[in-house]
Amino acid sequence: MPTSPNLQELFRTAYGAVYQCNRYNCYFVEFAGGISPFKVKDFLVLKQHVDAINVEKMVEDPSRASDVHVLMPYRSERCFVLTLADVLHFQELLQGARAMMALNSILYECLYAPLVY
Template identity: 45%
Template sequence: MICPLANVEEVFITDDAAVYQCSRQNCYWLEFQGTTTSFNVRDFFNFKKKVDNIDIEKMLNDSARNCDFEIIMPFRTERCFILSIEEILQLRDVLAGAKFMIELNGVIHSCLRSRTLLAI
């Protein structure tokens, strides 16, 4: 559950997950698998990197039972993600979309600042 005092804005939403940004606490909130997890900015991008580095091809080709799931424990959270291949793909989708929107927002603000400076 997102803190009721938080000032959140939608960053990116899919059918399976959502990412919100909280300007008040300077963090991102990930809603996934029926729970909400808070990340500071650096930890959010590190978590995305961990998810992106999961070797799905190895998981698909290895018949060992321990390759059916991946366990990720994000830094500075109390959450433990136990992810199937489908859930990894869902998580990658929302995290990639969120990263794109965050970067796009930065580019837009940069363009607006440079235009404002040129107008002065």
């Protein structure tokens, strides 16, 4: 778990966490034994790629090749080799983090929006 005054935990599950770094305007994803930084746009693309993994096909396909999914995010040194359970846990983590990002945006708008009379 990263410890820095610049990192704020955005969302956590039993399998990982997502931290927001305001200093560098990025997110740190802690998952499967590693921590990877992602710029905001790259984080959103990562979420799209993880959400696009066809879980039903992984379950139904009896071939050994369908047992894992290899994900190589843009501008990242990390490669994720995900089992079916890993895909589900990663989807949950990224979905929760994205929900917290949306909630933070709504709260910011409500607190700092100019008052109109």
